[in-house]
Amino acid sequence: MNNMLTLTAAEIAEKLTAGELTSVEVTQAFIDRIIATDGEALDADNRAAGKNGVNAYLHLNAEEALAVAKSVDEDRAAGKELPALAGVPIAVKDLIVTKGQPTTAASRMLEGWMSPYDGTVTQKVREARMPMLGKTNLDEFAMGSTTEHSAFGVTRNPWSLDRTPGGSSGGTLAALAAFQAPLALGTDTGGSVRQPAAFTGTVGMKPTYGSISRYGVIAMASSLDQVGPCARTVLDTALLHEVIAGHDPKDSTSLQTPVGSFADAARAGAAEGGLQGLRVGVIKELSGEGFQPGVLARFNESLELLKSAGAEIVEVSLPSVKEAIGAYYLIMSSEVSSNLAKYDGVRFGLRKLPEEGNVTIERVMGASRAAGFGAEAKRRIILGTYALSAGYYDAYYGSAQKVRTLIQRDYAKAFEVADVLVSPTAPTTAYKLGEKTKGDPMAMYMGDIATVPTNLAGVPSISLPGGLADEDGLPVGIQFTAPAHEDERLYRAGAGLEALLTEKWGGPLHQQMPDLETLIRDFNFEGAK
């Protein structure tokens, strides 16, 4: 593997500034890596026919990315001042709209659709002069926890190709784990960057609700959705967070609070004594029963490391989290049923005529939505329609909103005695493909138990690699949570723990990863379908 690929974004930026590398070289290296390891699912133009791979990308944006890289190199050569991450490439979840590239939300409904405008985060990435490598795979409209609900094929976990990378931002985090990008943007509604980060040994951050603009992010559940910066290290995540944060008048839920010094916080956390005196609350309900032994072993090991570095470990309780999954699925599906009403076959997206009978607009809507949405999207729209319908509204949607208040109160109480809370990110390591999509629909939903409470409460939360589970050799995620507006604390705690773990492992976790090109060569893709 090309040495450039394993550099951190911070290192790439440094080498670009020092003139040791050019953005064109770096960008080309990542494009070559995508072509070598992503397989046939890329755009027809970009694909080697018959090849299989990770399928992290739905669209490769090579031409534009190289043009941006070239212009950055030229401006640098001319001595112009450039933004900190200028020339460092990035992957973007295909839920975020991008002018000049297709945006599909991994749905047949939007296949071939080209957005006439850029999302605010897209705009910020352009202003930061970062080449966009392409658009990454997801569960359709971000609905799912495995990326198996994409209309354009599953994404495979680069650690083990018979496993899912998690979801919904599975393509985003798999691209990072596969060294197909140094930085990436995902979105998180109930754990959608953190759980795939945990499953792929990468870092995913869900910022405070409202601190990053949602303008141009295809809405799933508006009161829960948040864009999440992702990378392979905590510092890189912090650097990207600084690029995309800030108030946006185009999003009425956008906060006015100033952008934090996330990278400084990460550097301070990783420095000697950075964790001294930090009060870390272990969430009683999310660190025992129902969690895989190998996950708990790595979690307890992290607690010991934190303690050894001078952090104070306290136990906290969030008694209402037992209702979090129920409340989350009611609120999320209710908002989904409303947000997805716009796909009506009139203004954009698929239009399908009914196969028989009169062609009226109502029947065209019914036929278009039947053909355009996959099974999970339909299930959630119908559940939301049920939860909001007369006679059930108070019992379901109304009660779920009250549970949300209880969960917020639980967090407020826990933060009286702790600066940050900690738990495993997910109860298990990565699921086998097919394991959660057959049979009981609740099986997949229950895997989100540790991540959904933070979305309900609006508080920030980060997942970073905690090592490999003994029983299956797959990555385990450690999740820190902070009070609203205190995202900096997560970078301090996260980078502090990351430094301790990296020292223990003798290098970053990905050094223990199997060689991806060998995995792909030896994997029986036909038999696995």
Add this chain to the structure above:
Amino acid sequence: MSAITSEQVAHLAMLAHIEMTEEELASMAAELDVIVDSVKSVSDAVSADIPATSHPIPLQNVFREDVVGETLTAEEALSGAPDAEDGKFKVPAILDED
């Protein structure tokens, strides 16, 4: 709560404008039954005196200056439409003729 029937799902699918086959209605009814059964405990967990939270970080009266900002041109707005004519979205008949 009684089991969810295919007829109920058919009504919901009509409200949500999604055509479904008989098989889809039956399997959706069974799945919905499992999901609703798993989530219904939320109503026992709360009492009347607990306020509802609709938004995690409350903001009030978010206004902007009343000035014209950037907008899409008609051409851009119609660029992704399945059908358009004379600068307008073109749709099938609104009313059923029989």
